[in-house]
Amino acid sequence: MSFKDWFVKRSPLPEMWREHMAEYYAPKNFNIFYYAGSLLLLMVVLQFLSGFLVLAHYIPTARGAYDSVYGIMYDVHYGWLMQYMHVDGVSLIFVLLYVHMARGMLYGSYRSPREIVWIVGYTTYLAFMAEAFFGYVLPYSNLSYWAGTVITSLFKSIPFIGGWVTTLVRGGPGMSGDTLNRFMALHVTLVFMIIVGLIVLHILYLHKVGSNNPDGIEIKASKGPDGHPVDGIPFHPYYSVKDLFGFGVWLIIFGAIIFYAPTFHHIFLERTMSTPANPLKSLPDVTPPWYLSPFYAMLRSIPNKNAGIILMVVAVLFPFVLPWLDRNPVKSTRYRPITRIMLLIFFINFFVLAYLGEQPPLPKYFFAERLGAFIYVAFFVLLPFVSKFEPTRAPPARVRFRAH
Amino acid sequence: MSDETQNDKHAPNVTRRRFLTALVTASGAAVAGTIVVPMVKSLDPTAAAAALATTTIDLNPIEPGMQMVALWQEKPVIVVNRTPAMLATLDEVEQKGILKDPNCNVPQQPPYCKNKYRSRIPEWYVGIKICNHLCCIPHYRPKKASVAPWWLGGFHCPCHGSMYDLSARVIKGSPAPHNMAVPEYDLDVAQKTVVVTKMYPLAHLC
Numbered sequence: 001m002s003f004k005d006w007f008v009k010r011s012p013l014p015e016m017w018r019e020h021m022a023e024y025y026a027p028k029n030f031n032i033f034y035y036a037g038s039l040l041l042l043m044v045v046l047q048f049l050s051g052f053l054v055l056a057h058y059i060p061t062a063r064g065a066y067d068s069v070y071g072i073m074y075d076v077h078y079g080w081l082m083q084y085m086h087v088d089g090v091s092l093i094f095v096l097l098y099v100h101m102a103r104g105m106l107y108g109s110y111r112s113p114r115e116i117v118w119i120v121g122y123t124t125y126l127a128f129m130a131e132a133f134f135g136y137v138l139p140y141s142n143l144s145y146w147a148g149t150v151i152t153s154l155f156k157s158i159p160f161i162g163g164w165v166t167t168l169v170r171g172g173p174g175m176s177g178d179t180l181n182r183f184m185a186l187h188v189t190l191v192f193m194i195i196v197g198l199i200v201l202h203i204l205y206l207h208k209v210g211s212n213n214p215d216g217i218e219i220k221a222s223k224g225p226d227g228h229p230v231d232g233i234p235f236h237p238y239y240s241v242k243d244l245f246g247f248g249v250w251l252i253i254f255g256a257i258i259f260y261a262p263t264f265h266h267i268f269l270e271r272t273m274s275t276p277a278n279p280l281k282s283l284p285d286v287t288p289p290w291y292l293s294p295f296y297a298m299l300r301s302i303p304n305k306n307a308g309i310i311l312m313v314v315a316v317l318f319p320f321v322l323p324w325l326d327r328n329p330v331k332s333t334r335y336r337p338i339t340r341i342m343l344l345i346f347f348i349n350f351f352v353l354a355y356l357g358e359q360p361p362l363p364k365y366f367f368a369e370r371l372g373a374f375i376y377v378a379f380f381v382l383l384p385f386v387s388k389f390e391p392t393r394a395p396p397a398r399v400r401f402r403a404h
Numbered sequence: 405m406s407d408e409t410q411n412d413k414h415a416p417n418v419t420r421r422r423f424l425t426a427l428v429t430a431s432g433a434a435v436a437g438t439i440v441v442p443m444v445k446s447l448d449p450t451a452a453a454a455a456l457a458t459t460t461i462d463l464n465p466i467e468p469g470m471q472m473v474a475l476w477q478e479k480p481v482i483v484v485n486r487t488p489a490m491l492a493t494l495d496e497v498e499q500k501g502i503l504k505d506p507n508c509n510v511p512q513q514p515p516y517c518k519n520k521y522r523s524r525i526p527e528w529y530v531g532i533k534i535c536n537h538l539c540c541i542p543h544y545r546p547k548k549a550s551v552a553p554w555w556l557g558g559f560h561c562p563c564h565g566s567m568y569d570l571s572a573r574v575i576k577g578s579p580a581p582h583n584m585a586v587p588e589y590d591l592d593v594a595q596k597t598v599v600v601t602k603m604y605p606l607a608h609l610c
Contacts, residue, residue, distance in 0.1 A: 053446045075451040078442035244428070251435065 017236075020207055025232030026239055027213035029401040033103035036096045038243040039250050043093045044199065050085040051188065058138065060184040062177035065140035066276040084262040084269075090132050091268040092254060094291035097125050098350075105322070105343055108331025109212040115323040117205045122319050124198040127191060129292060134187035136289065140180060143270055145277035146286045148175045148183075157309045174279070215399045216332025222398060231399045285360045293357025294350050298376065300361060301369035311373060318380045325380060328387040335393040338386060342379060349375040463528065463596040471544050473533060476600045479609075480541060481587065482533040483598060486526070490546065490570050493556040494520050497569045500554075504574045505583055511606040512536075513586035522571040522583070524591045530598055531572050532587055532609060535561040537580040539610035542568065559584070585609050 008014050057076050059068040072079035101121070104110050110118035137148040152169050156162040171178035210220055210229075219229035233239070263269040267290055272283050288296045295312050302308040326339075333340035353372040359365050459476040461483055466472050471484040484490075498506050498520065508518045513531075516524060523529050535542050540563035545551050551560045551567065558575070559568040567575040572584035585607040590599045 049443060053443055056447060057450065071450060071452055075453075077445040077448050077450075079446055079450075081442050082446050248431075 020203070021236040021240065022234055024207055024235040025219070025229050026211045026235050027219045027229075027399055028231055028233045028238075029213050029215065029399040030211075030239070030242075031214055033099060033106075035243065035246040035250070036100035036103060038239075039246060040093065040096045040100060041199070042247055042250070043089055043096065044195070047086060047089045047093070048192075050082045050089065053082045054079070054086055055184075055188060058184070060138070060177070060180040062140065062180065062277070065138065065177075065180055069139040069141075081258065084258045086135075088254070088257050088262060088264065088268050090135065091264065091289070091291065092257070093128060094132070097128060098291075101125065101319075102343075102347055104212075105346075106333050106340070107212055107214050108216045108326070108333070110323045111212075111216075111326060111331045112323065113209045114206070114212060117202060117209065118323055119320060120198055120202045120205055124195060124202060126316070127195045127198060131187060131191045131195060132289070132291070134183045134191060137175075137183050138180065138187065139273060140277045141273045142275045142278050142281070142283060143272040143286075145175055145279065146283050147288065148179065150286055152179075154309060157306050175277075212331070213399055214332060215334060215395055216330065217395050217397070217399065219399065231401070287358045287360075290354055290358060293355075294353035294372075294376075295357075297353040297357035297369045298373040301366065301373045311377075315373070315376055318377070322380070322383075325383045326387045327384055328390065328392065330392045330395055332395060335395045336387075336390060337393075338390040339383075342382070342386065345375065346379045349379075457602060459600045461530075461598040461600070463598060468527075469546065471546075474600075476532075476587070477603070480533040481600055482529070482531055482544065484529040484544070484570070486521075486529055486570060490557060491521070491526055493558075494569060494571055496556055497573075497575070502576050503569065504576055504578075504581075506573060508573070508583060510582050511604070512583045513607065514588050514604045517586050520571060522573070522586055524589075525593070528591060528598070529571060530586065530589050530591070530600070532585045533559075534584065534609050535563065535566050535580055536574065536582045536584055536608075536610055537561065537564055537566050537578070540564070542566065542584075546570065582608070 054072055057068060057072045057079065059065055069083070072083050074080075076082070104118065104121070133147075133151060137144045152166055152175070155165040155169060158165055167173065169179075169182075170176070171182050210218070210232075213219065213231075219231040222230050224230045257264060257268075270289070287293060295315055298315050299308045299312040302311055328336060328339070330336055333343055349372055353369070353376065356365050356369050356372060457477060459474055459481065461472070461474045461481070463483065463485070466483060466485045468485050468487045469490065471482055473480045473482050475481070497503055505512075506520070508520075508522060511518075513522050521529070522531065533541055533544075540561050542559040542561040545555070545560045546557040547555075548557060549555050550557075555567075556569065558570050559572055560566075561578075561580070564579045566578035566580035568578075568580075568584060569575060572586075574580045574583050586604065587607075588601045588604050590601060591597075592599075
């Protein structure tokens, strides 16, 4: 008996390889948006590596944190590279997350039978938000300090136990070295492990029901004599090679940003990150990173603290029920022009809100912010009715695909 | 167009495929290599750690027969002000023939310290006070017969009993294989200071 036979007999890996790679049949009509998922996996691995290497030099104390981060920048060999990889990687992960989610909304990937895939994926997005926030506080710049103060003070609005929760999160009455210690623990162990677990679940749940495609029709409905979907192709080698090409293109973009625009016009790395934490001096304007700012714009659009927080929480939670808000039998918006227009407005509105959230809190922006919040909520409120009554075109029986 | 005609038109060109696979593998390895090198390098000692590399020791407070230990790169460096009587013991142990390496042939010291004093100037011994056996810190025992009846003075390790003379040359019967290491240093006689600059690269500590 050869070593290979001996190994295969005892190993679960060949079976897993077949189930998830070599004999996982994916629709053959994937388009460019379908790169986002595999690129996210790549980015999580890169964040893990660069994060591990910056953590090797990081000191989680109120006095030491800021200097240690600057030490990574100037004293650690290639520390600047690891630091910029880790910082720019966050923004690029959110770019990919938004593309990935928009793709799902465009082609109805959240619909039956993929509701759990959507919910697990959206939960991963929320976990990424938490991960990004905890990481944001760790350099203990003045921006970190005040962002940490503002975000943790949101918990005060929880009825009855709010004060206790806030103290628990901060590890004291205010932000301090103790906060850094627990934020580091959360950032590198608990939340990161949750993200990894959710990603595994996301893929397992996806592979149970099979991938959706731009036409929003089930490829499993038309199977060939061999029992495999006629419009499906094995993930390996077809999509593994395609994703490898995507990795190459993406790494060129990632490298260009790291080497030529590491702060990305101070969008990926804000100017106020370069002053140390000062509890006596608040920043001229505390704005969140771009990927959280749509929700922040909604928060401050309402001139009432608790109502603003409730609106923000509702806005964050709305996508969880998306699979049940859409009542049209047709999944893909390719064949639902009205929903497609609504979605495009929703996407544009989301990025307008992101822009508004970055602006100083001046009265001239209030109207636009309220309009943006209204459009965001209106999309989810109108969807059940629009999807029920909108005219649709008949989707094709087989996926549309032109060989190339 | 049916699948068959397509396959005829694009018959797999195996040579081309192999070439492209090799090309992709090679460029992938190049990309991985260029990022792995900085990643591993980032774990090297930082520039800040390297800046703490030297230690200056003031010799003025050390009276004849006395010693002092300074911390250099997290390691104890001992400086001994040896009296003529102590220096005489170095010849005595050599005559007894109990030293493993009396002529310091193993490069446990910079070339300028390859002598029986193992130092730049006979009276001042500068060395790393770490036993060559398993990294313990030997005790300084200058008094005669303080360790054994024949003891002439030197270093005695409390862990496994390694013995050294007053030049930290290892005595036969000790588990330690080599003499104790001497770092590279500069000795300013006028200012009475020693600057420990760096580890002598060929020496091994333990």
